[in-house]
Amino acid sequence: MSLKQYFEAMLPEIEKELQRxxxxxxxxxxxxxxxxxxxxxxxxxxxxGKEAAGKRIRPVSVLLTAxxxxxxxxxxxxxxxxxxxxxxxxxVHDDVQDNSxxxxxxxxxxxxxxxxxxxxxxxxxxxxxxxxxxxxxASYPAxxxxxxxxxxxxxxxxxxRGQYLDMAYEGRCDLSLEDYWQMVGGKTSALLSACMEIGxxxxxxxxxxxxxxxxxxxxxxxxxxxxDDVLGVWGDEAVTGKSAASDLAKGKNSLPVLYGxxxxxxxxxxxxxxxxxxxxxxxxxxxLEQEGGRKYAEEIAQRETDAALDCLKKAALxxxxxxxxxxxxxxxxxxxx
Amino acid sequence: MSLKQYFEAMLPEIEKELQRxxxxxxxxxxxxxxxxxxxxxxxxxxxxGKEAAGKRIRPVSVLLTAxxxxxxxxxxxxxxxxxxxxxxxxxVHDDVQDNSxxxxxxxxxxxxxxxxxxxxxxxxxxxxxxxxxxxxxASYPAxxxxxxxxxxxxxxxxxxRGQYLDMAYEGRCDLSLEDYWQMVGGKTSALLSACMEIGxxxxxxxxxxxxxxxxxxxxxxxxxxxxDDVLGVWGDEAVTGKSAASDLAKGKNSLPVLYGxxxxxxxxxxxxxxxxxxxxxxxxxxxLEQEGGRKYAEEIAQRETDAALDCLKKAALxxxxxxxxxxxxxxxxxxxx
Numbered sequence: 067m068s069l070k071q072y073f074e075a076m077l078p079e080i081e082k083e084l085q086r087x088x089x090x091x092x093x094x095x096x097x098x099x100x101x102x103x104x105x106x107x108x109x110x111x112x113x114x115g116k117e118a119a120g121k122r123i124r125p126v127s128v129l130l131t132a133x134x135x136x137x138x139x140x141x142x143x144x145x146x147x148x149x150x151x152x153x154x155x156x157x158v159h160d161d162v163q164d165n166s167x168x169x170x171x172x173x174x175x176x177x178x179x180x181x182x183x184x185x186x187x188x189x190x191x192x193x194x195x196x197x198x199x200x201x202x203x204a205s206y207p208a209x210x211x212x213x214x215x216x217x218x219x220x221x222x223x224x225x226x227r228g229q230y231l232d233m234a235y236e237g238r239c240d241l242s243l244e245d246y247w248q249m250v251g252g253k254t255s256a257l258l259s260a261c262m263e264i265g266x267x268x269x270x271x272x273x274x275x276x277x278x279x280x281x282x283x284x285x286x287x288x289x290x291x292x293x294d295d296v297l298g299v300w301g302d303e304a305v306t307g308k309s310a311a312s313d314l315a316k317g318k319n320s321l322p323v324l325y326g327x328x329x330x331x332x333x334x335x336x337x338x339x340x341x342x343x344x345x346x347x348x349x350x351x352x353x354l355e356q357e358g359g360r361k362y363a364e365e366i367a368q369r370e371t372d373a374a375l376d377c378l379k380k381a382a383l384x385x386x387x388x389x390x391x392x393x394x395x396x397x398x399x400x401x402x403x
Numbered sequence: 404m405s406l407k408q409y410f411e412a413m414l415p416e417i418e419k420e421l422q423r424x425x426x427x428x429x430x431x432x433x434x435x436x437x438x439x440x441x442x443x444x445x446x447x448x449x450x451x452g453k454e455a456a457g458k459r460i461r462p463v464s465v466l467l468t469a470x471x472x473x474x475x476x477x478x479x480x481x482x483x484x485x486x487x488x489x490x491x492x493x494x495v496h497d498d499v500q501d502n503s504x505x506x507x508x509x510x511x512x513x514x515x516x517x518x519x520x521x522x523x524x525x526x527x528x529x530x531x532x533x534x535x536x537x538x539x540x541a542s543y544p545a546x547x548x549x550x551x552x553x554x555x556x557x558x559x560x561x562x563x564r565g566q567y568l569d570m571a572y573e574g575r576c577d578l579s580l581e582d583y584w585q586m587v588g589g590k591t592s593a594l595l596s597a598c599m600e601i602g603x604x605x606x607x608x609x610x611x612x613x614x615x616x617x618x619x620x621x622x623x624x625x626x627x628x629x630x631d632d633v634l635g636v637w638g639d640e641a642v643t644g645k646s647a648a649s650d651l652a653k654g655k656n657s658l659p660v661l662y663g664x665x666x667x668x669x670x671x672x673x674x675x676x677x678x679x680x681x682x683x684x685x686x687x688x689x690x691l692e693q694e695g696g697r698k699y700a701e702e703i704a705q706r707e708t709d710a711a712l713d714c715l716k717k718a719a720l721x722x723x724x725x726x727x728x729x730x731x732x733x734x735x736x737x738x739x740x
Contacts, residue, residue, distance in 0.1 A: 091563075091564070093564075098571065162519070181499070182499070182500035183570060185522060186496075189496065189559075190563040192526070192529060193563060200552060203546075208545035208549050211549055212549055222526075222530040226428075226526050230433055231432070
């Protein structure tokens with residue numbers, strides 16, 4: 067089976083499981099509350115559909131890793147739903163925290179229903195995620211369900227750490243590369259890492275395999291984030307689109323920016339003077355490229371990609387799902403090239 | 404042992420366990436994040452101390468129920484910490500949602516560090532609560548830890564339901580008493596009910612005893628809330644204090660208010676005309692009392708109190724902890740008389 071075939075088989079089941087979990091709120095007197103979650107998940111409201119739902123990469127990762135570890139991916143569905151619900155909980159709260167009006171092309175939950183409701187929607191997604199995990203005990207020993215919960219809890223705490231650092235770093239010009247890795251480790255890698263580890267656990271992988279899968283997810287998350295950072299400065303949209311598409315205009319502490327700051331050249335000088343205006347985006351991106359920011363970030367992305375693929379190899383999982391995982395990793399990383 | 408002696412023995416252990424759990428965030432690069440949680444828990448910052456920490460009634464309830472069910476309360480400490488962390492998670496998010504500047508006499512987390520940070524502090528308390536529960540597997544079978552997690556998750560989902568209703572009801576004058584019970588069931592009773600049920604579970608109570616304890620907590624929560632509603636309109640502070648102390652000035656949909664609205668008399672007519680001003684509080688409270696709102700709410704509080712104590716009796720727990728539980732229930736309810 068190819069990655070595409072796995073996606074075709076898994077996606078409808080993932081949606082069904084997600085809807086089943088969110089239906090815990092489907093009572094007559096709280097219908098509008100259920101509708102808010104359903105809207106955010108991409109199922110209902112204007113613009114509902116695949117685009118609004120996102121790619122469901124995290125739940126597919128859980129199921130592929132479970133299958134590649136020799137397990138039955140169908141019984142792992144509650145865990146797949148759990149990681150996707152956690153991802154979406156963090157998006158709903160992030161959008162409030164970042165004051166973002168749009169997500170996947172549609173108005174965000176707080177924009178439609180206000181901040182207090184959006185906080186509560188995020189909280190509900192969070193609880194339901196852990197309720198989904200508790201459902202695992204129908205198909206797995208209680209110890210396994212508890213271990214999966216513990217892995218996801220650790221990832222969630224890392225998410226709040228990363229979120230704290232991201233907010234604390236805002237407007238600072240003195241960040242080190244170490245600061246960057248700590249933030250990205252929490253914000254991007256922790257959850258992807260948990261997906262792979264939980265999948266391996268549920269699929270019956272050995273402890274060393276679980277550890278290799280965990281590291282695979284972690285490095286893959288770092289590689290993905292760094293490539294996203296490159297795109298955010300030099301991608302087509304960043305250079306030619308609206309200024310909102312450029313991480314330079316947003317003042318984001320991305321890896322190329324931190325590298326540029328550490329060099330103390332023209333880029334750093336300009337960055338420290340305050341927000342980059344729309345008509346400066348192109349030249350500032352060029353300055354950063356000339357000072358080596360792009361090359362550095364691309365090398366790091368390559369290094370992390372190689373490390374991720376090494377870990378996947380070391381995990382020695384089974385075909386055909388293992389091949390699909392490799393294909394998924396490559397697809398994720400090529401996206402940014 | 405009296406209730407007072409139990410409190411003296413349990414409180415230091417509860418604080419120690421809470422601090423141990425929150426220390427998961429105690430790393431050098433996120434020290435200010437840890438400090439935010441520590442401030443909210445009442446341990447540090449201006450005005451730190453017992454008053455700022457709150458009464459820890461929920462964790463004590465867990466431990467007393469565990470002891471009264473024949474268990475060792477010390478091994479139940481992680482569960483006691485978990486319910487208190489959940490309570491505090493909901494307070495931090497509530498304060499943002501209600502725009503409340505003060506909590507237990509001090510500035511709220513969002514007031515000190517802003518809304519984005521406060522959302523993240525609440526999220527972290529939430530995660531740590533469930534991490535604490537997972538710790539139960541050190542002293543109990545995995546099935547028991549999972550069952551405790553499931554009980555607390557259900558209570559948390561009820562909290563979000565109650566919070567949704569509370570926000571959705573704001574400014575409405577057409578609410579039924581049924582609407583009231585649904586909201587209060589989620590906002591006040593769900594968590595207290597979970598405390599008693601988890602305590603009974605961990606203490607080794609039989610299934611019928613666990614159920615009786617669950618109902619005891621639920622009815623106790625309702626009785627407590629209704630008495631709080633009476634206090635909010637006719638308590639000393641509500642009548643003579645600042646207008647912020649009166650639920651009438653706040654426009655709160657409390658039980659006496661809903662009763663008054665259902666009567667369609669002078670009170671209802673005034674209420675529907677808009678916010679009660681400071682100089683009208685006393686006469687509006689009198690009108691509501693004359694129309695039977697106070698008597699009705701006091702009878703309901705008595706009915707729920709009797710029901711709660713019946714459930715406790717039915718649970719047939721063991722002295723001396725069972726007597727302390729009865730004392731706790733009476734103390735909670737007398738508070739409002």
